Amino acid sequence: MRVYGIDIIRGSVRSQSKRPTYALCRIVDDTIVSETEVSLFRLLRILEAEEPDILAIDSLQEVAADTKEVYLFLQSLPPGTDLICVTGGSEHRESLAQVAGRYNLSFNRFDPFAEARTSAQVALLGAGCRVVAFANSSLITVSRRRSPGKGGWSQNRYTRKIHGAVRAKGREIEMHLIEAGLQYDMKEFRAFGGSSRVIFHVNAPRSSIPIRNYRGSDVQVQITQQRLERIRFVPQTSKPGYLIAGIDPGTTMAIALLNLDGEPVHLSSSRVTSVADAIAEIMVHGRPLIIATDKKEMPGTVEKIRRSFNAVPFIPKSDILVPDKYELATGSGYRNDHERDAYAAAMVAYRHYKNKFASLSKRLPPGVSLDEVRARVVRGLSLEQALTDLQAQEIPPEDAVFEPAEEKPVPDAPRPREQDEMVRRLRMLVSELYAESQKKDEEIARVRRLLNGERSKKKERIQKDAEVVRLQGIIANQKRYLRKEERRNKGMRKQLERLKAYADLKQEEDLVPLKVLEALSRDAIRRMRSEMGAHPDDWIYLLRTDGWGMTAIRELADVAIAGIIVPEQALLSPDLVTAFREIRVPIISGEGLGIRIQGSFGACLRSSLMDRHARWREEQEQYERSKKAESIEDLFKSYRYMREREVKRGG
Template sequence: MRDHLTIFATDIIKGSVRSRSRRPMYALVRLVDGEIVAEEEVSQFRLLRLLNTERPDILAVDSIQELAADQRELYALLQVLPPQTRLVQVTGGDRTESLAKVAGRFNIKFNKLSPFDEARTIGQVASLGAGAQVIAFENATEIVVSRHRSPGKGGWSQNRYVRKIHGGVQRWGRDVEVALINAGLKYQKKEMRAFGGASRVAFEVAASRDRIPVSTYRGADVQVRISGKKLERIRFEPLTGKPKYLIVGVDPGTTIGYAALDLDGNLVILNSSRQMTSADLVEELCKAGRPLVIASDVEVMPFSVEKIRRSFSAVGYSPRQDLSVENKLELARPYPYRNDHERDSLSAALDAYRQYKNKFQSLLRRVPAGYDLDEVRAGVIRGQSLEQVIGGLRARGAVPAVPASPPPPHRAPELSAEAAGAAVALLDEKVSHLDGVVKRMRGFLVEMQNELDGKDREIRRLQNRLSRDRSVQGRAIRADAEVARKDAEIQSLKKRLRKEERTSRSLKKRVERLKEIETIQQDESEEQVPVKILAAFTRDAVRTLTAGVGVKPGDLVFIRQVDGWGRTTVRDLVDLGVRGLIVGKGDEKMDPQLVQVCRELALPLLTGEETGAVMKGGIVLAERVKVDVALLIWETGQEEYRREKKKDLLEGIFLEYRSERGKEVQRHG
C-alpha cells in the first residue's frame, strides 16, 4: 500500500486538444507529499504512458478542457487512466473559480505567464485539498471476455481452430469468475455458448474499477476488456467536504431576515421569510456553510439571535450603538435586497465584516504560503494568536507545501562560424525592423499625448461643473437625510406607543378581572369558593391563565373538557400548587389514564357534580362544603393508591428475590 501522496500537476504550454496540426504539450510537475521532485515538458501521449507506468494518486489540472475537447473524449481519457488515479480540477466543479483565487486562499503567489509556475501551483493547492474530483463512472464495472480473432472461412482444420478459440474464451471466463468470487464481489454473468466453448462472457460487477482483481489482456485468441459504467452526466465531488466559513447577519421578528458573507466579503445568501422558525434558519445556514460570526444590527443582541449563535458556538458581534437607517442604506446600497428585513440583516453582516477586514489584510502579509487562510482567519476571530493557529494547523498535519526550485536551464550548444554569421544577419534585420516600429510608435505616442491633453482639459471643465452642482444638491440631500431620520424616529416612537397601549389595555383587563374575583371572594367567602377557568387542557392555556388572572398555590382550576390532555400539562398544574382540578362534565366516562396520572402526581381530580360548580357571568363558583368533602374523598382514595403501590412494590421485591434464590439453588444443587 502506498504511504505517500503522489500528484501529477499539468498545465498546457502550447497547442490544443482541438487542433489537428498542433497537438498539445504540457508542463508536468511531480509532487510527493506536497514537495516538488521533478519537472518536464511532455506530450499527451507521453503523459498517458507516465500515468499508467507510475500510477499517481492524483492528476491535477486547472481545466479539464486542456485534456479533452468534449465529453466523449473525457470519458475515453478517464477510461484509460489507472483505476486508483483521480482526475482533479483544482478550480472547482460545476462552479469554477480562477486559479489565482484558489491559490489566494492559501496565500500562494505565482507567475501567470509561466506554465511551469502554474503547474507547481496546481500541484500545491491539490495537495492541500483544493478542487473537485471528476466522477464519470458509476460504482459498477463491466468485464467482457471475447475472441481476439475471427474463425475465418472453411478449411480442413476449421472445427479444431474454432474449438481452440472458444475453449480459450470459456477458460478465461472461468478464471475471471473465480477471481471475482475470491475477492467477494457481487456480479451478474452472461455467457454466449458457442461450438467448443463460449464466444463471449460478460460480467457486470457491483464495484468500482480499482477493486477489480483482474486487468485488461490481449492474447492471440482471447481478449479481456474492463470498462466502467458511464454516468448520464459527469459530476464533480469536492476533495474535502469542509464547508466555508460564514459571517451571518440576522434580523429577528415575525419576518426573519438573514444574510451570509464568506470571509472575503462575497455575498453567499440573502433571504427573508415569515414562516421560518429558528430551527429552519439553523438548517438553512448549515446548508450554506459554517457560521463563524453571528451579527446583529443593534447594540444588545436579541435573545433569538443569541440562541442561533449558541447553536453554532459562533462568535457574536454587535455594533457599539444601534445602526442608523442612513448607515444601513449606505452599507447595503451595492446589493439587491427586497425589503427592510433583508437590508437590516445584510447591513449587520457587512458591519461585522468591515470590523474584521483590516485584520484579514494584515494576516495576508504575515501568514506563510501554503496555509489555508480561512482556517487562519477563523482561529484569529475566535481569539487565538497567529502563532497558536499556525501551530495547531501544523500539529494536525496541514503543513504547507515547500516549492522546490526549478531545475537549472540547459546551456545552449556553441554555434559554428557560419551559423553565427547567419544568426547575426538575422538579428540585424530584426533590429532594423524594430527601429521602424519604434519610430511609428513615437509618432503615435505624440498623437496620443495631444489627445490626452485635450481629455484632461475636458475633465477639469466637467469637474468644475460637478463641484458647482454638488454644492447646490448637497444642501438638499442633507435636508432630505435629516427629514428621513426624523421620520424614522417618529415611526419607531409610534410603534413603541402602540406596543405600550396594547400592554396597558391588557393590564387593565387583568386588573378588572382580579377586582371581580376579589369582590366575589368577599361576598361568597363563607359558602362558595371562586374557581379559575382553564380554557383548554394545554400548556399554552396554562401559561395564558397564569399571565392573565394568575394562579396561586391553593387555587382551584375548572375545565370544561379534558380532551387533548398531556402529562406535562398536569405536571405544570402541580408545579403551580393547584389545590384541585374540577372537570365540568360529571359523567362516569373519565379517562382512566388521566386519573392514573393525577394519582401519580397527587393532583386531586374532581367533577363539577361533586363540588357543585356553577358558572356566573364568566366566573365559576363551587360550594365550599362539597369541595372539602370531594377533596376528603380524593385523599382517602389517594391513601388507598399509595398502599397499593407499596404492596405492589413489596410483592415485586419478593418475587424477584424468590426467582434469584431459585436460580442460585439450581446452580449450587
C-alpha cells in the first residue's frame, strides 16, 4: 500500500508571490521510502505518475484557499488516490499531536518532514477522514482539440478529419464502457463528417471508469464528476470509539460521556428518557467501555444499560459527596444537578484508570492503537495478551498461513520423587509470593492512609485559603469605605472651619459677613450652598456678572438671601438689574463698602452697606410704584379701547 504524507514548509496557497513548498514523505508497505521537498506543481506531477493509494494531510488549508479550490485539487488527483485529512472533519477537529498520541507516536511539531511522516503513518493505521466532494456519477466529454477556423481550399477535408476523430474516439470509449459493464447514457452532437462532441453520463465513480483524461492533436477527453452541495468527511474506519459513560438515573436521566483521555464528548439530561432511548443516545457517540455511577451500589437501570453493552462496571467505594461532585464537574458546563452527578461519576472512573492508561502508553510500541489496548486491559487482559489479540485480528483468516508443527520428542514423565520435590518447591514459591503480596497490601494500605491524610490537609488548606480570600475582600471593602468617609470628614471639617470664621464675622458689630459666589450659575450657587450653607439674612459677594441666566437668578430667589454685592469695576446691565428687582433681591455695587475677601467668605462695613441698602429700598419702592402706574394706565387704555369698540358697534 502506498501512502504519501505532506506538510507545508513555506509559502501559502493564498499568496500570489510566494507559492507553497511541501515536505513529501513516501511510505510503501510500512516502509519509509523517501522524504523530499517539492512544489505544488511537482507534487501533482508525482501523484499523477505514481498514483498512491492515500495522500495524507493535516489541514485542507495547506492545499486549497477556499472550497472552490478544494474541488479543483480533488479533481486533479488520480482516480485511485484518496485525500485523507488525518485531523478529522469539519465538525470534530483534533490536532495532529492528539491523533498521533492515540497510536503512541511522537514527533517534532516544528519539523515539516516529521509532520508529513506522522500524517502518513496515522493515515496508514486508519486515522482521519476521507474527503469526498463528488457524487458516484461521472461525465465523460469528448470534444474537438482545436477549432476548424475559416480555412481555405482544404477546409472541408480538414473539418471532416477533426469531426471523424471525435466520433472515432467516442466509439472507442463506448466499447471500453461496455467491456467494463458500466451503465451509461450517451449524447452525440452530429457535425459535418462526424461529431463535434460526444457526452457520456456514467453511473460510476471516476476511479471505476477505465478511461483517463486525454489531449491529442485533434481530440480531447475530459472526465469530471458531479459536485456535491457540500464537502463530506467520511471516517476511514467505521468502528466507533470507546467511551467512559457516567449515568444518573431517575425521573430525569442524565448521561455524561468521556473518551479514554478524559475529554468530554457528550452531556445531556431528559425527563422522558427510557433505557432504550439512553442506549440509542450512547450508541450515537461510540461504544461505552466503562459505565459508572456515583453510588456505591449500581442502580438497576444503570445495570440494564451496562449489560446491553457488556461494559465494565465502575462503582466508587462510597457515595460521592456533593462538594466532591462540584469539584469534579468544574468546567463541564452542566445545567442541573443530574448532569453534574453523571459527569462526576464518569470523571471518578477516568481518574481510577488514568495512571494505568499512562503506564500503557509508555510501554506500548509505536504504531499500536492505544484505545484498543486500553479496552482489552480494562477487560482483564495483560498487555502481552492484548498485543497478541490485536496482532491476531490484524491478520485476515483467508491470508493466514497454517504450517504443520514439527514433531518434538516427548520428554520422559518425571518420577514420583521428582514430582514431590517439584510440588514442594512450588508450595514454597507460593508461600513466598503470598507473604510478598501481604507486605505489598500493607504498604498499599499505609500509602493510602498517608494519601488520605494529605488530601485532608490539602482540603483544609484550600478551605482556609478560601476563607482568607473572603476576609481579605471584606477588609478591602472596609478600607475603601474608610477612605471615602475620611475624605468626607475632611471636607466637613473644612466646611466647619469656614462656618466658624463666618460666625465670628457675624459677631462683629461694625462688619457684615459676605459669602463669595464665583459666578451667576447654578453650579456655582449649589457649590456655595454645599460649602457655606444658605440663610435668609446672608449677603452674597458676586465675583463675575457675565454669563448670567434667569435659571440661576431663580435659584438665588429660592435661597431667599438678603442681597447681592458686585465688585466696583463690574458693569451691571439694565436687564440684570431689572431681573433682580423683579425677584426683590438687592444688587448693590461694592464701591465704598470697604470689602475684604478671604477665600470663600469676606466682610464689608455695616454702616455703608445699610445706607446703600436703604437707598436701594427707596429705588425699589419707586420702581414698584411706577410699575403699578404703568399697569393702571395699561388697564385704562384697554378699557377705553373696549368702550370705543362697543360705541362703534352700537352706532
